Structure formats: structure tokens, C-alpha cells
Amino acid sequence: MIKKKIFNDPVYGFIEIPNQLCFELIEHPVFQRLRRIRQVGVAHYVYPGAQHTRFQHSLGALYLMQEAISVLRGKGQEITEEEATGSMVAILLHDIGHGPFSHSLEGVLIPSISHEEMSLLFMKKLNRLFGGALDPAIEIFTNRYPKKFLHALISGQLDMDRMDFLRRDSFFTGVVEGAINSDRIIKMLAVDQDDLVVEAKGIYSIERFLTARRLMYWQVYLHKTVVAAETILVKIVQRAKQLVALGDHSLFASPALSYFMNLDVVENEEEMLNHFALLDDDDIMVSVKTWADHKDPVLSRLCSNFYSRRLGRLMIRENPFSQEMCNSLINRVSDEYHLSPEDAAYFVYTGKLFNNAYNISSEGIRIQIRPGETQDILQVSDIENLAGLTKLVEKHYLCAPKEFLER
Amino acid sequence: MIKKKIFNDPVYGFIEIPNQLCFELIEHPVFQRLRRIRQVGVAHYVYPGAQHTRFQHSLGALYLMQEAISVLRGKGQEITEEEATGSMVAILLHDIGHGPFSHSLEGVLIPSISHEEMSLLFMKKLNRLFGGALDPAIEIFTNRYPKKFLHALISGQLDMDRMDFLRRDSFFTGVVEGAINSDRIIKMLAVDQDDLVVEAKGIYSIERFLTARRLMYWQVYLHKTVVAAETILVKIVQRAKQLVALGDHSLFASPALSYFMNLDVVENEEEMLNHFALLDDDDIMVSVKTWADHKDPVLSRLCSNFYSRRLGRLMIRENPFSQEMCNSLINRVSDEYHLSPEDAAYFVYTGKLFNNAYNISSEGIRIQIRPGETQDILQVSDIENLAGLTKLVEKHYLCAPKEFLER
């Protein structure tokens, strides 16, 4: 009798691990690390349920990939066993390069490497360990595999990544309006001339998917308080690194974090990767807690604010904030907190919000009118400006301590 | 100890009947009749789960009304006990005038009375029975009560009626994309200068509500096969009434239906109401089943088609179908079925679909920017053409037997 490992999952019920390779990859410490990386960074400060991890998301995406492969095969599309396994491994590992708090600290701890690049580094490392078994996965992941639709299942407008994260993040935040019907969308997928497309009768589900995605951006990923919490965390790491750069060698850091406090340029990739494999949310949290008592007034104030959830207030506008307004606020903070203007700028800052930071993509969603004939959803939908749901929205924010910004 | 009647409801869990008046109204045979009126007519032909009734919907709307009153009171809005009871009775009875298959046969069985007018007739009748206890309810229902926001809870862009039917119809059809978060929308309601408005932070839920509503129209209420089934039912009743008008006095009709087969103009309203109070889906179903063996070839073919679910095919277009196309189809049907062109027209016909047949309304949804300042959602939303979701869409359909319309 064949036994397969099954995970309980509150979202899909059960997730079966399809084969031995996936099983062994999941068991590997590098993958287990994802158990300690929260999927939506600090969003749990606003949505207490959002403690779910990249580990769960990766398993969930693996589940959906199995569904998608089964649906496409059921419609007559050939997918070999090797291709199926390759796609499953690729989606399983697509986020393995995420660091502490996922996107929140991306580009801050390790300046010049995106999480996708890091994922690829880990895949290659694991591939050596597994004797080349990940070759197809890597080809699909990097879009060098001939059947392009397989890559589209990993990374594209309707990939299994966002299919899972939208549904999962909606589930754990309790923002039920963001729920998408991944079952139905996947049932509607088809392959047409090597493109991943959606059958015409699935169009309403896609419209719903686009609305849900937009809603999740504004209600969760770009929620004022979430952004306030994320940016304070960025400021904390920047300040701590600055102190170290200025010579504060006694600054506490958990051993796994230590290495990155001194890292400016990655010179030894292998070494960096080994350290990165040990790093997770816990290192940040413990260090921040400890720094709340640090003698540097900027670092300690930032950290104790973060810990006791005294977050800044965020103003959002269509247009940039004027330099005068910022300076004036910085000066007031500088006076009040007895800090230099440079240091006060750790508490008053501006930035941009994009509603598709996670999904930058120029491709559209193709609707299959009939086999062989597809159109972009923007042309087919009778919502006149469905485009309104898909375009890049850019807004400007200014963040400052609450007492300085009357509502 | 005070005991209140509680209904189990698959959608909300439990529905408590708030007071004795509501309880007695529910017990009344006129209300019990709603147990035998399907909420979404013949939609169960496409969505087998959609067997739910106006009885369940009316209880559901009563539940939401209790929630809404509690939320508005919690925000400081005064609502007296009498006003609360009035609103609850009004929503409980708002659909009591629906006849067999709800909207599907509206205007066909009883030519000149809408279901809202019929509801009012029943309310007045019950009011006499209950010694005037329904006075406030009737004032609110007919929008003659000073606090206008109470009427808006019964009938308006965000009334408890559509709040319940969208969620309930989504639930029972299994079209989960149509689910709305009624809890959250109601939590966001407020009253501003006697208008029912939505707090600014609820704007995404409203956008979602509008998308969901639109989706339910096209996926359920105006689904091709649902419309095909509805229109065949209309044709059946029209043909049967025509036969009676032409002198076929032996035509079977269940006793409750009999009266309406001969009814052209309502002369005695009281008498009509008494008969109407006995009429439900079952009368139609049994009569249609019996007519499948009638000697009139049009009636029997329509009925046996309906019963064995051999429904016509619906073509949908932006523009009207040409008279030539119709005539040509009618002629082919006439030849094939050995019918006169007039009779063949029972099988080939055109019509219009409106995406807001259920919700005709010129008012907008007001968003409360801050107390005292509200704006229409179309101005506030950053979906450029949210209007696309709210405008009236009109489409044209042509229906004919499948064998005459190649796909």
C-alpha cells in the first residue's frame, strides 16, 4: 500500500505531498525555515489572525499546482510526469529565498538581491545536493523551458502563487471580501497555443479575482497601519546598521542576524547563503526587543514604539508631499525629541505606495473565446473600465508620530 | 425566563424572532405560504441547490434588520422601540406579495399588479387583523415615515432585502464569488442628516458588493439557461390562459390556480387576494405536469419541454435581432412542428435583459467622509469607472429550440 504524507490545511482541507522529491525538499532545514517567516510581514499588527507563514503558503501553492495540472491534463493538454514534478518543485520553492518578514525587509537587510534571485540561489544549491533532480524545476522557474505555459503557472497573471496568497491572506486576516474562488478559476484554465488562458465562461470569476486583488492591496498590504509598522521596521534595521557602521561593535544581535549587520556588499555568496539559511522573523523580533533599551535615543525610541505598537500616522495623497511640510515636521520632532534633524528624519518620512508591488507585469489575461481564438480580458469584459482594476495606482504617503499629525 | 423562538439558518446560524408581533405574523398562513415560493424561480434548473424560499429570505432580512438597528443605535442614532418594530415588520413582509416562482411569473398571472403593490395589500389586510399594529411598518414601507433612513433600510441601494438575497442566493447556488460580507457592510452603515450612508473605511466592501451584485446578475439571475427556463414558463401560462379565453373550460388547473386562469382584470380585490393567498409554486408545477398530455400541440410541447428540461437556446447580443431572422426561424419551426406561424412564435421569441431588473433605482450610495460630509461613491472610489458596475446594461436575446440554432 502506498502511503503519502498529508498536511492538514485550514484553507484547502488536506494537502497531499505528491512525490518523494517534494517530500524530501519539504523536510530540508532550508525549507523548514519558512515556518518562521510570516507570510504578510507585520500585517498581524492590524489583523491578529495573520500569523500564517511562507511554509503554509508554499504548501498551498503546491496543492493548487496539482489541481491545475490535473485540470489541464483533463482537457487534453499533455504534461509529462517530469514536467509535472518540475512545476511542482518550482512552485514549492518559489519563495524559499524570502527573508525575515517577507517583503517588509526585502532590500534592507541584503541590499542588492531580490527574493526571487535568492530563491534561485537556494534552488541551485539544493539541485547540487539532489544530484540534478531540480533541473526541470529550474528551467521552468527561469522561463527557459519550451512549454511556456508551465512558467505561467509559476509566475504570471494567474499563477498558483497569487492564487494561493490572495485566498490564504484573505482567510487568515478575516478580510472575507478578498476571498477568491481558486477552485473555479483553476477549473476554467486552459492552454491555447502554449498560452495559459481562461475559458470564456470564467470571465466573471476573473473580474472578481481582480477586484479581490485590488481590495486586498488597500485593505491589507497597503493598509495605513500596516505600512506604518513596516516602515518603522525598516528604519530600525537601517539605524542599527548605521550604528554598527559607525563603530558600535557591542550592539546586540542574535547570532544569525549578526552577520548581516555588517554586510554591505555580498562578496562570498556561498557564505552569505549559509547565514541567510539561519535567519528568520525571530532574530529580528528578539533584537528589536533588546534594542528598546539601547542608549542611542533613535534606535531605542523606534524599537520601543514598535514593540508597544505606538506606530506613526500615515497620510496618503495623490500628489507628493512638499519638502516644506516635511521639513517643518522634522523640525518639530527634532525640537520635541531633542534630536538632530538627521535623526528626527527617522520618525518623519515620505514614500510611495503601489497597488501592484507584488504583481508587476505587463502581460494581460487572455480569454479563450473558442479554441484557437483568444482576446485580452480588457476587450471582452463589459465592465467598461476593467482597466481601472488592473492599472498601476501610485500614491504618496507621509508618516510621522501621531502627536504631530492632527487627523 | 423569557423564551424567544429561534430558527436555524444555514447562512447566519441562528435567527431570533425579536418580538411577539413578528412571531404571530410568521405563524400566519399568508406568511407560511412563502415556504412554497422559491426565491429564485427556476434557477434551480441550473443551480440545483437553489431551492430556497421567500420564507427563508424574509427571515434572513429580518435578521439583518436587527443587526442594522443595533449598529446604528450603537453609533448614537436614536431609534425608538416602535420604530424598530415597524422596520422589522416592514422588512419581514416586504415580499409577502410574491406569487409563484417570484419574479419569473410576475405580471403574467395577474397582469397589472406588481409584487410590491401586492405586499402592501397584504400588509393592510393583516393590519386590520392585528388592530392597527402594522401602522408604523406601513408608513415606513411606503416612505411616508419622517425618518427617511428607515425606509432606506427596507428599500434602497443598501437595503436589508438585497443584502440578504445576494448573500443567500450566492450561498444556495454555490456561486461563491457572489458572496457579500453583509456583516461588514452593516457595521459600516451610519445615518447622516437622515440619509443612510457608509463610513469611508467601508468603501472597499461597497465596491465588492457592487461587483458581487453584477456577477450574480450575469451568473444567476440572467444566466442563459435560467432565462430560457423562465420564458418557457411564461409562454406556458400565456398559452393556457389563451386556451381558456378561447373556450377550453375543461383545461385542468389546480383549484388554487383555476381562479387566475380566467382573470383578466381585477374587479374584486378582496376576492383576488383571498385566492392569491392560496397560490404557490406547487400549483404551477402540477398543472404544467398535467398539461404535458394536453391535446393542444403548443401547450403540451411547451410543458413536456419544461418538465424534461429540454429548454430553448438563448442568443445574446448588444443590438436587437432583425425581424427577418425571427421570421425565418419561426417559419422553420412552423414547418417542422406543423404549427401556424402564430403558434410557432411560442417557441421563437426575442426580449431584453436588464442587469438591474431587481434594483431599479436612481439614488446613489453615499459615503461619509466625516460626520456631516458625504459624497457619492462614484466620486470617492479610485476605480475610475466604478460607474461601469452600476449602470443599466441592456442586452437583447433571441430564444429558439436548440435544433434550430447552431451554436
Add this chain to the structure above:
Amino acid sequence: MIKKKIFNDPVYGFIEIPNQLCFELIEHPVFQRLRRIRQVGVAHYVYPGAQHTRFQHSLGALYLMQEAISVLRGKGQEITEEEATGSMVAILLHDIGHGPFSHSLEGVLIPSISHEEMSLLFMKKLNRLFGGALDPAIEIFTNRYPKKFLHALISGQLDMDRMDFLRRDSFFTGVVEGAINSDRIIKMLAVDQDDLVVEAKGIYSIERFLTARRLMYWQVYLHKTVVAAETILVKIVQRAKQLVALGDHSLFASPALSYFMNLDVVENEEEMLNHFALLDDDDIMVSVKTWADHKDPVLSRLCSNFYSRRLGRLMIRENPFSQEMCNSLINRVSDEYHLSPEDAAYFVYTGKLFNNAYNISSEGIRIQIRPGETQDILQVSDIENLAGLTKLVEKHYLCAPKEFLER
């Protein structure tokens, strides 16, 4: 591209029709009739949501059968395509012999044929129509197929029938405590020496299944008010048949019901079957409504009580009620209603309740300790008297009009 018919189902999401044979059987009018047979008879009088039909249940059981087959194959059990189709057809049609209001009127309308026998008659009839394609299904259904575990999936302690009806009835009644995790139970199924067994780690799910089943009996199937409504329906049919037997040839009956009002012994099975194929809940409802005005005081009172939901009160005891108590009540009713004692007995009667009327079975549930070694769940569970959950409970009831039974 292969297209398969998909049904939306509120319980499982989507139900795919696996092959052409199943599709054509579903399209057949005999199967379509199940759309008009409520799954749980008159339980909607207590649980308004319980309007679901045998049609939905049969599709649901078909869905679970597909899951079960896939799970067993995944564990290495051979099931040929023919066997799979046979099992699917057998479960699809297992309830096709149900008449109006399912169990409520079983044995009343047609005295001597159970619904299982009727199902077999229909299967044989359809088999002739489909040129023998149902042979494997019939062998499996009647337990004459060599692989016995296939029959156990249709009819046994853990068959797909009760797996679906418990979950579905729980869903539509809103009695969420009765929900079972059919997914998990099916995942735990295995075949051991041709027995359908449950893997050891599934034991808690089975205990939960047994508790849920027991709860559904007492909360739904044997709920006092449900039984009161069911028995009044039985009395109505019995009285109407009695009146006809006594010569009342003018008694209204819908055409489809007419035949059965005069039926005592089935002499022409084919003829009976043809009439039965036209009969559904609607015939009963329309006739009962009409009879509420009949001149016979017993029939009219029973029917108007049923229609306006003035149901009798049910007392339940461990021991039988005394003849004296019954007689005394009958006499009081006889006086009050001006009826002979024989006629008064239509309003006062006793009977028995069994908690497993639906599931009589002597077999146990086998738990697989390890391949080749199974034990009865009663020996394995550490709930000492799990037997308490599985044994036959028999209770006695007395039903009488409320005004004669003080609480």
C-alpha cells in the same frame, strides 16, 4: 478539448459528471423527477433551509464515490474502469425509487414496495433502455458482484450515501454539529481482504461520524415536530385513501396522484412504475391544500392543520403509553371535535421511534490496525461504550393536538 458537465454544489463546490453514461442518466426524466422530491421530507417545517432534494443528494453521493475510487486506487487497490463506472451509476441511482417526501410516505402510498426495491425496478427499466450498460451497476447494487467492497461503498456502514446525506442534511438544516468530515473519512478508507476498512489513524473521525449521525437522528430526523408533521401527512393519505375506498370518487387528486389513491395491490408493475415516474412532492402538496376544504371533517381538519402548521404535540417515553391514556385522549377529542372515536383516532395516536431507521445494519466498522489485521471499532476505541452510539434506540411516542396535552 474534452468538456465535462459541471454542477455547482454549495456543499462540495463543484461536481463533475465523470462520463457520458452518467450524464445521460441524469438527463433522463426519471432522474430529473428527483428535483421535486425533498431529501428530508417535511423537516423544512422545523429547519426552513432543508428544501434540498434527492437530486442534489444523488449528485453529491456520485461526487464522493469518485473521491473514494481515487483514494482506493491511490493506495494500490485495483478498480477497473468498468467497475468504477458501475459503482458510480449504482450510487447515482440508489435513491431513484424514492417517492414524494422520501421516507415520510414510504409504505403508505404503495403499501408493499420499499424504495430500494423501487430503485431496482427503475434501474432494470433504464438498463433495457441503455442496452445493458447498467449491468455492472445492478450487480454491485444487489451485492452480487465479486468485489464486495464496491457494494460496501453503495450500502454499508460507511457508504457514500450516508456520507453525503449526513453532511448535506447538516448543511441545509444549519445543524452544524451534525457535519462530518467526509473528505477525511474517505481519505482514511482502505480495502483489506475485500473488506472496506478504515485506517487506524482515522478512528477519531469515525467516532465523530457516529456521534454526528446520532445527533442528526435526534435533532432532525426524529425531531418531535418533524415526526408530528410526518405522521399527520401519513394520516392525511390514509384518510383520503379510506374515503376513496368508501366510494368518494369525486375526491380531488392531481392526475399523477389519482392512480395511487385507488391502488391496493400492485398488479401491473410496469403500469405502476410509469405512474410512479410522474409522482412528486408537488402532487401531495396541491392535493392536501385542496382537501383542506373537503366536506369530510377529518380530512379537512388534518389538511388545514398541516397547511397552517398547527401540528400535534409529541410526547416521548422509554416505555409504551397505556391504552387507557390513549382512549381517554381519544374520547376527549371525540367530544370536542364531534367525531366518532374511530375518526378521533386520526388525531391521537402512538408509535415508535428508532434512531437508525435509515441505517439498519448488523455489520460493524472495521479498523485496519495494519495491513491484513483489522478489528471492530468497538474493540479498538477507548471510549468505553462507543456501543452507546451505535446501538438501536427505541422510544415510544404519543401524538395529540396541543390543546389536549398540557406540556
Add this chain to the structure above:
Amino acid sequence: MIKKKIFNDPVYGFIEIPNQLCFELIEHPVFQRLRRIRQVGVAHYVYPGAQHTRFQHSLGALYLMQEAISVLRGKGQEITEEEATGSMVAILLHDIGHGPFSHSLEGVLIPSISHEEMSLLFMKKLNRLFGGALDPAIEIFTNRYPKKFLHALISGQLDMDRMDFLRRDSFFTGVVEGAINSDRIIKMLAVDQDDLVVEAKGIYSIERFLTARRLMYWQVYLHKTVVAAETILVKIVQRAKQLVALGDHSLFASPALSYFMNLDVVENEEEMLNHFALLDDDDIMVSVKTWADHKDPVLSRLCSNFYSRRLGRLMIRENPFSQEMCNSLINRVSDEYHLSPEDAAYFVYTGKLFNNAYNISSEGIRIQIRPGETQDILQVSDIENLAGLTKLVEKHYLCAPKEFLER
């Protein structure tokens, strides 16, 4: 307009904070700490979704308390505003004394103080801060308040604590069989002679509750792998404390944890409390990760096993394991790992499992037959040995590395 803070909760939808006192308590850093204490310790090693925290649980219990108070008041039971607030504060803070990984490390880090005692210490501390506003809460929490049923809502067979944790843990683990219908149970609560009782018609829900609770014990709280993970964590802390006691002053510990590594007897309660207020799961996780490289072979092996999820195997029996069996295993481990037998005993050990470790209680559940008359559920239920569900089950386990215990 009155605005209340609302939390999104995936389990109940929305949780409203009822008053200013509760709001300020939630904002306090001591309460915020619960965001970093996992509700079910290391159960996420088996159920990846189980990352939920004591913070969510405490809010959930607060929600249920509001429901219960509203239900009891609705049945005529007087509960003053002060009593309501007292009960709400008491349930909000009932778990505030939990340390890292909740029960898993209880009694290990701080030898002689239970989490309930610690909660009381924190309540008293907060009471001083809030000028005595917590007096009623403390009286209710410690069962010194005259109305005893209020305490029963905090701590008793049917308290809001277990009502929430069973439902929540079921939700996040995905063990749906463990779900209880808290809504219905709460709707069935009543007060009879100052006892918290359940109305007779709620008996099936209670039976279901008891089955669910038992199932959650064996499927989650006492799941073999969960216990294996918990006990290894205990061994890690014990070993680390031993090393410190033996003089290893260089052993890394996060600053917050440091204090407790040296703590044997609590001499300065205030000081201990201040340190405890800083301690959470993160401190343990970071320290364990760091210790995986420690030079002590016992500590490093334990820690790296825990981190890479190489957990011991657990055997479970009705009777104790023999000393010989243990010694023999210890000797084999001692040989294989080159450790003294004393050190090898960190990898081979025995213990007991109790199915109601969380719920030790001698009281029964009272069912209200009619006002003034209650009975224990064991006498009322017709499950003969419902007792089987409620009695204390004690089992023995032996844990050893997998390679030494063939399955």
C-alpha cells in the same frame, strides 16, 4: 458618534471591544506580549496552520463573553454593567500569565508558579495601574464574587475559555471534526439557582462538545508528534539550565531569557514579573537556534534535532513501561552517541499523558430539565456511557530517537 475598536477575526468575523477599560488593557504592552505566544505551543510542527496566538484567543474569549452576557440577560438574568465589565476583563486577562509556548514550558522555566497564578499577579499589577478598576474582575476570577455563575463563565466546564480554544484550535489546525458550535451552546446557557446550566434541548450540542474536546486532545494536544516536540523543548531548557547551574556563564541567551536561566527560586516577585513581561516564544526560538552549535553534545544535539524537526518517536501504552526497557534503550543511545547514561537519558524518557490536562475539574455539567430542576448530564443523556467522554484517561509514553525504536 460613538466609535468602537473592531478586530477582524477569521473565526467570528468581527470582535468589538466593548469599553474603554478593555481597550486600554489590550493596548498595554503586557497584553500585547500575547501576540508573541503561540496558543498551542509547538503543535504547528504537525499542523502548520496552528500559528495562532494567546492574543487572538483572549480576544475571542472576550467576544464569547459578550455573547453569553447578552443571552443570559435576554433570559431575564440580572447582570449589572459593573459585573459585565468585570467578567469581560477577567476573561480578557485569564491567560495573561502564560509564558513562551503556553503549556509546553509551564513549570519548566519558572518552577513553582502556574500560569493562573501568574495571570493573577499581572491582574493585580494592572489593577494598581488602573486605580482599582480591576477589582470586580479579580473577585470574579478568584471566585470570591457572590454571583458564582460569573466565575463559571471564566473557569468551569462550559467557560468561554474552552469554548473559544476548542473552536479556534480546530479552525487553525484544520481538524474540523473538533469544531464546536459555540453559538448554539451559548444560546442554550441559562442560570438556575446561581449555577450556570444548559437548557435541556441543548443536550446534543453538549454531547458533541464533549466528543469534540476528546478528539482535540488525541488529535492535537496529545498527538504523538506534538508531544515529542514539546518534550524535546522541555529537555532543551532543562539541559541549558543545568549547564548554567554547573557554571557555563557564557551560554548565550537572549537578554529577556537570561534572567530565567539562572532562576531557581523566585525571591523578588516584582522583579521576576518585570522580566517575565518581556519573555516570549521568540526568545526561546532564537536561543535554541543558537545552541544548536553549542559545544555540549547533549544541548547541541537536542537543539539541532528540534530545529530540523528530527523528533523522537513516541510509543503509547495503557501501562507503564518497564525500567529494563528504558535502561536498555538508554544504554544503546549511550553507546551510539558516546554519552554517559545520565546524558543519554535526555533522549530516552517516559511520561504520562492525560486527556484533560487542560481541564481538570470535578464539577459536572448541569442540564436544566425545567426552571428550578437540573440534573447532571451523565444522568440525562441516553448515551449510556457518556462518562467515557468525560473521565480522565491516563496513558504512558516512552520517547526515544526513531532509529532506536522500530515501529
